[in-house]
């Protein structure tokens with residue numbers, strides 16, 4: 334097949350990935366854990382075309398150049414070397430979530446691209462191999478290959494750094510979009526800065542391993558309050574260590590903090606509500622299916638709200654995105 338289309342969804346980390354031990358292989362400094370969502374899909378069509386001299390990449394109908402095109406080409410180079418096929422490709426992609434706003438567009442984007450490109454170049458990869466491939470595009474994409482809840486094992490080399498599914502209670506995230514505009518510092522760059530300059534980085538990495546162990550246990554036990562407490566505290570630790578970089582980076586906006594405060598007040602009123610945020614100002618409030626509507630109503634004043642649950646892993650589609 335020379336053309337293939339895949340769909341993948343973003344994931345929100347409950348135990349966050351922030352820092353690499355090996356940027357060439359995209360090995361993380363610590364493991365992480367997430368929920369793949371049932372909303373905000375990315376759909377990507379890859380067409381291998383022997384007449385092209387360069388790859389082409391359009392996102393949301395806009396032809397990409399510079400860093401975004403470069404990142405796609407470097408990822409396709411990995412696929413080409415696995416396939417032993419040097420032909421260039423035309424990539425068309427569409428994100429339903431805002432791009433580069435801390436709602437994991439790089440996760441859904443590279444999970445969809447990994448599967449579409451693998452199929453278009455004739456690679457037949459199992460879930461683990463696909464997860465490892467997606468990792469080369471964006472660390473968080475490692476987990477978006479997997480449906481529902483996933484742990485990304487940090488590993489020590491390419492073969493041992495992949496995500497796999499775990500059992501966890503059925504939960505919902507109330508996504509509060511306080512600002513959908515692109516972040517001024519990409520996750521890639523800010524992560525590098527934190528690792529290189531924060532005096533607290535080593536403590537962050539070792540405490541993340543600890544948080545992951547506790548999170549996996551809480552999921553197996555079906556202990557929702559424990560899952561929530563670990564989620565919120567780990568998110569705050571990540572934003573704290575990011576803020577201690579030189580120069581400092583801050584992703585949370587005043588309105589993001591208001592949502593964290595709203596979660597505290599909801600808990601005081603006996604409602605399940607724990608806040609988290611990735612590298613951007615948009616906040617997700619973790620709750621149960623039964624309480625999701627009430628939580629959404631309580632935080633609606635802070636931004637556009639959407640209730641999401643665990644969703645599917647990356648999968649192929651029979652229909653292709655139209656030419657622009």
Ligand code: ADP
Pocket residue numbers: 375377392400401404405426427428431432433434435436437438439440441442443446518519520521611612613
């Ligand atoms: P986010 O919080 O959205 O994941 P990042 O800074 O991690 O933000 O990554 C954003 C970058 O990911 C974009 O600038 C682009 O290079 C890449 N990206 C986003 N969506 C796609 C996509 N659908 N296909 C390929 N690359 C994508």
Ligand code: DP6
Pocket residue numbers: 345346348349350351365437439440470471472473474520521522524610611612
């Ligand atoms: C805060 O996966 O976007 O969302 O690997 O450099 O592409 P790269 O970064 P990315 O970082 C995600 C950071 C996070 C936490 C998480 O998803 O675990």
Ligand code: CO
Pocket residue numbers: 437438439440471473520
């Ligand atoms: Co990202």
